[in-house]
Amino acid sequence: MAELHQQSQQHYGQPQTQPRSHQVVKAATAVTAGGSLLILSGLVLAATVIALTIATPLFVIFSPVLVPALITVGLIITGFLASGGFGVAAITVLSWIYRYVTGKHPLGADQLDQARHKLASKAREMKDKAEQFGQQHLTSGQQQS
Numbered sequence: 001m002a003e004l005h006q007q008s009q010q011h012y013g014q015p016q017t018q019p020r021s022h023q024v025v026k027a028a029t030a031v032t033a034g035g036s037l038l039i040l041s042g043l044v045l046a047a048t049v050i051a052l053t054i055a056t057p058l059f060v061i062f063s064p065v066l067v068p069a070l071i072t073v074g075l076i077i078t079g080f081l082a083s084g085g086f087g088v089a090a091i092t093v094l095s096w097i098y099r100y101v102t103g104k105h106p107l108g109a110d111q112l113d114q115a116r117h118k119l120a121s122k123a124r125e126m127k128d129k130a131e132q133f134g135q136q137h138l139t140s141g142q143q144q145s
Contacts, residue, residue, distance in 0.1 A: 059066070099106040 096106050096108075100109055100112070
């Protein structure tokens with residue numbers, strides 16, 4: 001048992017050294033991959049500059065047509081998406097109302113009932129206060145005459 005503990009301390013206590021050939025292979029792989037990616041990024045940059053050089057005059061020439069066309073297409077797409085979204089929302093609301101009216105107790109029905117009861121109680125309370133105020137106003141008006 002002591003030998004196993006001692007061997008594990010030696011194995012984990014010292015930094016592991018890899019053979020020189022493994023280190024060379026790792027470095028060569030890293031240099032190859034890094035160099036390939038660096039060359040690829042340079043080619044992409046050059047292609048982008050060439051494409052912009054060719055496309056910029058075309059954009060300038062056709063911009064009176066392209067800009068309004070893009071704005072129109074954007075507005076049409078936005079309109080269709082908004083219309084679809086509002087349609088889905090309307091169907092969802094109508095479905096919820098149908099389930100609520102038929103007594104199937106949809107999600108949020110308890111909160112709606114609670115809010116309705118609160119509102120009704122406040123309305124009754126305000127009605128009672130208004131009647132009391134009206135009675136007080138009438139009695140004070142009759143006393144002054």
